[in-house]
Amino acid sequence: RxxxxxxxxxxxxxxxxxxxxxxxxxxxxxxxxxxxxxxxxxxxxxxxxxxxxxxxxxxxxxxxxxxxxxxxxxxxxxxxxxxxxxxxxxxxxxxxxxxxxxxxxxxxxxxxxxxxxxxxxxxxxxxxxxxxxxxTVLPDRFVPAGVLTKAKQLAKQAILNHHTRKVTVEWHVDETGIATRSPEQGVAYWREDIRLNSFHWHWHLSNPYNIEPGKRDRRGELFYYMHHNMVARYNMERLSVNLRPVEPFEDWHLPIKDGYFPHITAGNGYDWADRQDNSYFKDVRAIPLNESNYVSQLEMWRTHLYHAIDVGYMVDANGVQVRLTDNPRIGEDYGINIMGEAVEAGASVNPALYGDLHNLGHDLLSQSHDPAKRHNTNMGVMGAVETAIRDPVFFRWHKFIDTLFLRYKLTQPSYTTRQLTGAFEIVDVEVMEDNWKDNYTPMPNRLHTFFSPSTFDASRGIDFKMKPDDRITVLLKSDVLDHPEFFYTIQIRNPTSEFKRSRIRIFLAPKYDEDGQRLNFASLLHYWTEMDNFKTDPISPGTDYISRYSMNSSILSSYRSRDPDTDFAFSGCSWPRNLQLPRGTADGMVFHLFVMASDIPPDEHRPKRSLDVNRNRYPYHLPTAPGTPGTSGSFCGRPDEKYPDPWPMGYPLDRKSGHGTIEAFVAEHKNMALSEVLITHAGDPESVGRQQQAERDDCLLFTC
Ligand code: CUO
The missing domain is CATH 1.20.1370.10 (Hemocyanin, N-terminal domain)
Incomplete structure (x- = not known):
């Protein structure tokens, strides 16, 4: 052995x-x-x-x-x-x-x-x-085929040269799917981000739709919530590069404007299919014919789902009404969870009536280049979880799915004052970058992003024809969106005479839309994205301060890689650390930072009931935060536990409100606060903090 x-x-x-x-x-x-x-x-x-x-x-x-x-x-x-x-x-x-x-x-x-x-x-x-x-296992899913060919050539040379230990091949995002001539290229860096695509694979394998019902707490709701955040963040990136928010793909008889040519080829000879611009969403005539799928099926399921939303209940397989409410009583499920399971479709209350809408949409889109099966083509990237996000149509499809969920959310009553208020008072909130480089003084509520190189080791995923003692490492390197770490400081007042814990929720959303208009409360529902959600240490009576580091965010896994050849910071199911912040603009994009301090009900103080209390991890797997498994709690859930927050996911910014603006909503609750944060995109890390050259009146050759 x-x-x-x-x-x-x-x-x-x-x-x-x-x-x-x-x-x-x-x-x-x-x-x-x-x-x-x-x-x-x-x-x-x-x-x-x-x-x-x-x-x-x-x-x-x-x-x-x-x-x-x-x-x-x-x-x-x-x-x-x-x-x-x-x-x-x-x-x-x-x-x-x-x-x-x-x-x-x-x-x-x-x-x-x-x-x-x-x-x-x-x-x-x-x-x-x-x-x-x-x-590191499937480099061909993330890297253009030409880059891998070059890596193979260099590896062979390195083997012949003996003394070479490391081979590095670089590529840039404009060498992949979409050319600069297409506006959609502006957000290719995000859609094709390696860790984002990897995260999507992890999410679906951690929360598969055919897992035994009940094995993942609130799995259907999590499907809604994670994908909602993904679409919201994609739209923030689009605003950052002057693109309009993604249009939901809901008129299925109009052509799909943007095609997609992935330029990736699996190492076993599989070619992902291309899709031309203006292809149609069509019935797929399978061989055998009885495995065909029809757009009319999807239309029927969509109608049934809209009906369920509008009347407030679904009908299960026995004809019994299942109420849809996000104020469930004991013994009832969240309506959004029932909807999520039916839409994806997982443990649906009635598969015959509500079908397989989300999954079949992926399937039809991945075959829309050859729906009649006349050319012996392969599937497109929309058919696989590790590649789907690369394609612009992924976000059009998921914006449609998200709009359906939002239609349901808008049927829910606004949160009542009792549901929103808490004992704590937030006095002030500030976010500050780490002091991450010399000669640079961070400023409150000023954050930066930039592109910086990211490398991973491909030597264990592709056979570079090495022998065990060749000891050559093949590294692949490209630029990814990144940012310095930052931390929140929350000044909080505890009016009671006891030390008490609070649950802090932090969300981010842009302040202005694509036309420069302020987003009102209802429009912001499309945009809020979770930045963090955590329980504090006991807060002392009177005024106290809470400090929270960005690396500890609830959307990240707490595991760090120990591989010296890569800078992969997290393993397991984790939102990519490098995409924690939206890109922002060169002259600074304004965002709302929303913070809420909730009371923790007495029964939440008890340790969380584990679904499987005997989980016994190996000692050398000790996470950085004791007791935290290797997944992002907020976006991935935890395999053996209840979802970490008992409130509806996205609370309190997932429902309509009587307030027209977020400012008015926050002003009414002392336990909430709103800050304005400016995110500036700098070309590269070195330019952060550099003074802009003042324009001078010198007489230049071409001005005088
Ligand atoms: Cu993750 Cu459509 O669910 O991709």
């Missing part, structure tokens, strides 16, 4: 070189693997699996080996579930490793990976914080 790597590394090694046989993997990483056999017909050397194991693999064996994992297709999702079950039923992680090694030569590469990622979210003895970043 191996184990010269340590348990964490040996588990990770199962993920690597996903397109290569186990024999190659074993050779490259010096692993001991199960016995290998040669197939006399194909000449391939592989592991052998028993008939008993074959039976357990179920549908996973039926999916062709070389296609991507199309998460929105039921049969793919079922295959991941069944394969994960094999990994979940074995006793310890040695067995997970052994089975994984036996199985990997026989099932679809990506379904194998997806099942392993899901296993890390499910097993008590594994931790999602230890999952390798997806880009």
């Amino acid at each position: 191996i184990y010269n790597y340590g348990p964490r590394d040996f588990m990770q090694s199962v993920f690597y070189l996903p397109y290569e046989t186990t024999a190659t993997l074993a050779n490259r990483f010096d692993l001991v693997v199960p016995p290998l056999f040669m197939n006399n017909e194909t000449g391939m050397v592989t592991t052998e699996i028993s008939n008993e194991l074959k039976m357990k693999l179920g549908t996973a064996l039926a999916i062709p080996r070389d296609i991507p994992y199309f998460a929105f297709k039921r049969e793919h999702s079922l295959a991941v579930k069944e394969l994960s079950k094999v990994f979940l039923e074995v006793e310890d992680i040695d067995d997970v490793y052994r089975f994984a090694m036996e199985i990997r030569d026989h099932v679809n590469h990506h379904i194998f990976l997806a099942a392993l990622y899901h296993t890390f979210y499910e097993r008590r003895d594994l931790n999602p914080g230890d999952l390798p970043p997806l880009e």
